[in-house]
Amino acid sequence: MSASAADGAGQDAPEQQSGVSGTPRVSGGVHNTVSGGVFYGPVIQGGQVTITAPQRPAGAPSGGFPPPSSVHIGHEAELASLVAALDPAGCPSGPAACLVTGPGGVGKSELLLQAAHTVHRQRRFPGGVVFVDLQGHASGTPPLPPGEALGRLLHQLGVPEQAIPAHTEDRAAAYRRHLAEQPVLVLLDNAHDSDQVHSMLPPPGGSRAVVSSRRLLPALDDAHRIALDVLPPDAAVRLLVEVSGHPGAGAGDPAAAELMRHAERIAQRCGGLPLALRIAAARVRGKQPAAFADLATWLADEQSRLYELDDGERRMTSVLAVSYRDLDQDQQRLFALCGVTPGPRWGIHAAAALMGLPPARVRRLLEGLCGAHMMQEEERGRYRMHGLVHDYARERAGEDLAPSGRAAAVDRLVDHYLATADRADRVLSPHRYRLQDELGLPSGITPELPSRSAALSWLSTECDNLVGICRAAAESTAPERSWLLADALRGYFFLAKAWAPWEGTHRVALAAAERASAHREQGILHNSLGLALLEQRDLTRAATHYSAAARHFETAGDAHGSANAIENHAWVRHYSEDYAGALDEHLQALRQYELLGAERNRAITLRGMSLAEMELGRTTDAIEHLREAGRIFDERDLHLDAAMTLNGLGEAYAKAGDLRAARLHLLRALRLSRSCGSTYEEARARRGLGSASRAVSPRLAVHHWERALHHYTELGSPEAETVRALIAEVRA
Structure with a gap:
């Protein structure tokens, strides 16, 4: 029978x-x-x-399971790891469960199905493959209760409806007996939490389960874990063009190459998230290549980007809304507050400032958001959101936070960045002339900056945020914080030669100072903008800013600022090759600094005078002035200024024909510039060492020049062309 x-x-x-x-x-x-x-x-x-x-035919699925996508690009290493883990013969005592985690839309279900079909074709599981969507992250649908999920699995395993036990515990027992009989692969997609899946994990033996979830499910202690992240740029572009039906794009045809350029822009704005890429591909499928250009333009608008990622059936906003719904109340508040930050990366102290809570309390909330894959801890104490997730946080901030709450959070964030930037600047440039000697801001929510390297690292890491915060400060009820912040960043910008953020922050701050008719502040900002332009050899615009600075300082009665404007303008004359005029203006500024007792500025001016003196053939005077400047800098531990002075001494001795002394000072400049983080002065030392070595060892000269060229090119410095010409000349 x-x-x-x-x-x-x-x-x-x-x-x-x-x-x-x-x-x-x-x-x-x-x-x-x-x-x-x-x-x-x-x-x-x-x-x-x-x-x-x-018995069921070997390798055949008991109840069927969805097919994977016909186009699978990316996550190859993760797929190989999962397939290897699903080998009962290779590791009979291995973990009975594999857990695939990652944010919504990253491709967890796709990976699960790709692996399942691979092992099914290989007939690894004679009992077949069963699948259930646990609906842990479904929009408008509650998670599937374990009892109901077990019932579906038993039905797929061949148990008739009338014979499936009524109680969850009895269903679990019957399910385990089936899985113990012969190896079965169980696919548990979209799990909400560990409790939901515990009763469905196979007993020890040959059966295996693959669980996918947006959460980390820490209670699955013995699971083989695979974490998915977004696709790298090349894989993201390939997925986009393949799914869109343009697989031959970029094959030498100019129109195809243009399509690929737009595809790269789309992939970048989708942040490499597979679901976003597939939705974008659906938007342009079957359309002319010009549709790629339109979509790339629409996705450039951060305010509406999420709503463009909607193909009529799949919506990025729906995916993110479910993840947001699953957060607790405090996590939701922190998530929404993250929407007021200018960028998707920040440190724990910035998050604490947003919440107005101590970092220790906020850390647990951040851990919860990371566990829900709403953000990621990219290094200890630093977090980032995917760009689209940050867009959604911005939307939640606008809808879920009261205007007064948003404004208060922005104020706390501005104060945090201003206080920390000021502390960092005082470590890097302790004797610099500033807009304000003491800011008087609370420092309880600022990170420790115990050293120069720590200060430099914080400023470098937060540079993009600082530009956005400067803009937020200018638009706040206390716009003076924008020019205080811009001024606090000037020392770092000069050290790093970060010209774009230098100009960006200072123009925003200058506009705020103009609205407030703050003359001294305008003078300092004009001076600083002039220096940024001077560094790029834009002499005409630099001179305009220095002239404006002089007018504002005179109106404000600021003698120190007036001396700065004169000293800075001397460099416009220097780079215009008017060395006598430059020396005259240096001397004017020097006399004012001596009257004011401004020793650091006096030393800076002596160093500037020396370069003009070298060009005028007054090498002995130049060396004397550089030695005096170096003494002042050494007494005050001003390492960057000292490195610049050592480079000047190396150049002066080289002009005087003492190459041994030149190399000695340039090597000291090289070591000091590295220790204080000045890539520009390191390149300058390399350039000088190359020139000093040219007669003795052209190969060594080219070595130094190539290193200098690398740094100058990285910085976007106009000096790169001069060094490139020197290398070509020697090689010729």
């Missing part, structure tokens, strides 16, 4: 298992043999009856 016939013979008999024999009821005896698997239904008594339950 077939198993199906046995199943239909009645509903009241107990479960019969293989090897169960009937009891004789009449003379002559009755013999029953039941074998071949687990099945349900009465045992028929009559003569001699043998029932053999047929």
